[in-house]
Amino acid sequence: MPSAVQTDPASSWTGLDTSAFCFEAPHSPDTILFESAQGVRLTDAAGGEYLDGLSGIFVTCFGYGSRPIADAVTEQLHRLPFNPPLHGTSRGAVELATQLVQLAPAPLSLAKLVNGGSESVEAALRLARLYHRERGEPGRYKVLSCYHGYHGATFGSLAMTGRPDTTRFGPGLTGAVRVWTPHSLARLSGLRPEEAGPQALALIERTIEAEDPTAIAALVVEPVVHLLGMAVPPPGFLPGLRRLCDRYGILLVFDEIVTGFGRTGQAFAADTFRAVPDLLCVGKGISGGYAPLAAVLISERVAPVLATGAASYAFAPSHTYAANPISAAAGLAALGLYRELDVPARVTRLSGHFTALLESTLRGRGVLRSAGLLYGITLTAGPPAAGDGEGAGGGLGQAVARACLRRGLIIRGEDDWVVLAPAYVSTEADLEQIAALLGAALDEVLGGGR
Ligand SMILES: Cc1ncc(COP(=O)(O)O)c(C=O)c1O
Numbered sequence: 001m002p003s004a005v006q007t008d009p010a011s012s013w014t015g016l017d018t019s020a021f022c023f024e025a026p027h028s029p030d031t032i033l034f035e036s037a038q039g040v041r042l043t044d045a046a047g048g049e050y051l052d053g054l055s056g057i058f059v060t061c062f063g064y065g066s067r068p069i070a071d072a073v074t075e076q077l078h079r080l081p082f083n084p085p086l087h088g089t090s091r092g093a094v095e096l097a098t099q100l101v102q103l104a105p106a107p108l109s110l111a112k113l114v115n116g117g118s119e120s121v122e123a124a125l126r127l128a129r130l131y132h133r134e135r136g137e138p139g140r141y142k143v144l145s146c147y148h149g150y151h152g153a154t155f156g157s158l159a160m161t162g163r164p165d166t167t168r169f170g171p172g173l174t175g176a177v178r179v180w181t182p183h184s185l186a187r188l189s190g191l192r193p194e195e196a197g198p199q200a201l202a203l204i205e206r207t208i209e210a211e212d213p214t215a216i217a218a219l220v221v222e223p224v225v226h227l228l229g230m231a232v233p234p235p236g237f238l239p240g241l242r243r244l245c246d247r248y249g250i251l252l253v254f255d256e257i258v259t260g261f262g263r264t265g266q267a268f269a270a271d272t273f274r275a276v277p278d279l280l281c282v283g284k285g286i287s288g289g290y291a292p293l294a295a296v297l298i299s300e301r302v303a304p305v306l307a308t309g310a311a312s313y314a315f316a317p318s319h320t321y322a323a324n325p326i327s328a329a330a331g332l333a334a335l336g337l338y339r340e341l342d343v344p345a346r347v348t349r350l351s352g353h354f355t356a357l358l359e360s361t362l363r364g365r366g367v368l369r370s371a372g373l374l375y376g377i378t379l380t381a382g383p384p385a386a387g388d389g390e391g392a393g394g395g396l397g398q399a400v401a402r403a404c405l406r407r408g409l410i411i412r413g414e415d416d417w418v419v420l421a422p423a424y425v426s427t428e429a430d431l432e433q434i435a436a437l438l439g440a441a442l443d444e445v446l447g448g449g450r
Helices: 067-079 091-103 117-134 155-160 164-169 182-189 193-211 237-248 303-307 309-315 325-340 343-362 396-406 428-446
Strands: 034-038 041-044 049-052 108-114 142-146 176-179 216-221 251-256 279-282 294-299 366-371 374-379 412-414 417-420
Touching (some): 067 325, 091 108, 108 117, 108 303, 108 325, 117 216, 117 279, 117 294, 142 193, 155 164, 182 193, 193 216, 193 237, 216 237, 325 343, 343 366, 374 396, 396 412, 396 417, 417 428
Parallel strands (some): 142 176, 251 279
Antiparallel strands (some): 034 041, 041 049, 366 374, 374 417
16 A cells, blocks of 8 residues: 655655646655556555556556566666767667567558657657658648647647647647547537547548648547547547548648557557558557657658658757667567567457456446557546545546555546556456456445446
């Protein structure tokens, strides 16, 4: 069970609101100081224990303390920790990029390695505008993205992010235009998301026409929308987006930072939902959490613009640590484990077990959505527990997530939803424990259910 952490009061400041995120300095006395971890369990500095039902934040798919990845990183650290990036790359980076492309569906045929998800979204945005410019359409600069989509914290990726709070930073990228998702429309119209799919497509097409199709460079989407509580796309929606983009000459970008690398039970959500984008961003789990790593995968359609000297020279300036040998070693070792464990088959098997467990845990207290080992639950409001329900520091989702944390279970909750993403190496017993702890938290916050 978790416990309060005692830290030096001189280095902490209780005036800081850490309910949303932690700051390193100053920090609140409530900040959890994680100390060590093994498998799917963490320990804090005060000896509190946590079961990780979120893989860190969709990252530690192979668990903590993975010897193959830690050994590969250690060996690389001793042999070549860094290489002059303006003068060459490393064997590991080349091998990793090659293997990532092999894992991805055709026609994704090129990979650019970066350090994190936001950087990979930035690279996709730059490539999208470059692509049209090089092909003689410099007027295509607008980028469509979804309300409620999350794409990162740098200015370009933030401009794609459809949360109202991003407007606090002032104007973002010129040409950022929002569209509605099927789930948002379903809420508005009372339809089921499956029924709202065609309506959302029709509305997006109207937006494209109203914004002038010849001014639009790209459409960026998360295949499964995290901040709507893992809104799984209705059948036909992503293939419908593919057709729309083709009709209007727009590049389709999938942000698979969360859904990529086996999370949905296939290598990419592009495989699961049968629509292949022109640019695909992948990150989080691809290093298993052992080094910062992400990539943008580039289709055969876009790749040729990088073959021309001036364009590739323009795109070349990268991040100092992009494609660094340590991250490449972590990524290659993670890919080795991906194949060894047969992740798609394993995720599909574990997902069947966990879905059944969650269904019986919910007992009418929520609506479950899943894609592989990625889960979202929209909570059905019950009587909120005194002082910890809706209106007390957030919605029902936060209340349930906090009740889980008090029991030593890490999940995420906001608004009326919670999300879970157990590690690929979880055992059936781990999943049973996650479901039991979640059930106890639901009992506390929502009452017993039916
Ligand atoms: C869908 C999605 N895109 C992009 C990002 C940004 O990735 P990073 O935090 O690695 O920059 C995230 C991070 O949570 C994400 O969930």
